[in-house]
Amino acid sequence: MRKVEDHQTAVHETEPEVQATVRAERAVVLLVDDQPIIGEAIRRLLHDQPDIDYHYCSSGSLAVDAAQRVNATVILQDLVMPDVDGMTLLSRYRASSTTRDIPVIVLSSKEDPVIKRDAFQGGANDYLVKLPDKIELMARIHLHSKAYLTQIQRDEAHRSLTESQRQLVLSNSELAERIQELQAVRDELSRLVSTDSLTGLYSRAKWFELAANEFSRHRRYHRPLACLMLDLDFFKRINDTWGHDIGDEVIRQFASVLRAASRQSDSAGRVGGEEFAVVLPETPITGAEEVARRIVTACRVVDIATPTGHVKFSCSVGVAEATETDGSVEDMIRRADSALYEAKRAGRDGWKSA
Secondary structure: HHHHHHHHHHOOOOOHHHHHHHHHHHHEEEOOOOOOOHHHHHHHHHOOOEEEEEEEEOOOHHHHHHHHHHHEEEEEEOOOOOOOHHHHHHHHHHHOOOOOOEEEEEEEEEHHHHHHHHHHHHHHOOEEEEEHHHOOOOOOHHHHHHHHHHHHHHHHHHHHHHHHHOOOOOHHHHHHHHHHHHHHHHHHHHHHHHHHOOOOOOOHHHHHHHHHHHHHHHHHHHOOOOEEEEEEEOOOOOOOHHHHHHHHHHHHHHHHHHHHHHHOOOOEEEEOOEEEEEEEEEEOHHHHHHHHHHHHHHHHEEEEEEEEEEEEEEEEEEEEEEOOOOOOHHHHHHHHHHHHHHHHHHOOEEEEEE
């Protein structure tokens, strides 16, 4: 029996990482039986099995601790022992969080249906009459050990995926609340990245992403697509005359004009300090020019009251439609930009088409 004891010590002193690997690949059998002769007989049956580690415990009162110490994947359990009744020991395994799922194969001296029934009701996973046939014993050990290890691996994978969340919560209800909070934070971060904070329109990066997506649809389905490039006229003069707070209010009011003139399918963004853009899916040049006209006209009637007077503003708009010669969305945008500068050179407060 010295060989068994030495092996138990070696397993107990193995580093945690190595233990995890061994546990994932090997069956660890703990025999609980008060008769050393049975312990030796089982050891002889299993000694030539390289994928089975065998441990022996002669005391039922020490069985739960022994199973925890050796990380048993299968327990062979005698039903008749002097210190602890076998059925009582089954209930102890199932009451412990560290042993409740370990498969238990009951060893009995006889084939008795009533004893079998009581054993299974008490928490046993299997039943063998001792001494069992070697082939049958190994088959049942491998079956139950593999099922148990698979369950452990599944549970550990699940725990690793949710560990960061579980550390933030104390109960299942708190976990659900925290997940909702994290989802809200993620949505808010996504909104902040894609939205201009002053106007609520799309940010420059997000607008160019949406415009590129619409251009891809235009190329794929040969549907009309147009865009507007817009600029507030003499915006620096507004800031210098009325201050940056009024300048910010002018930008907000202009954003409201763009939203009012846009359809749900259109995407308006702030692409610079006083520079804006609108992409118009399913829109030919004539439809885009009508949108530009509405925007320019709406700006003329906006009146911002301040303690020192009323502020009015206007805008210039460049209009372009995607053509077959455009290799990318940037080609359409460049033509709209050129039209915008034409509108400025023509006196501002108006629009031009590319």
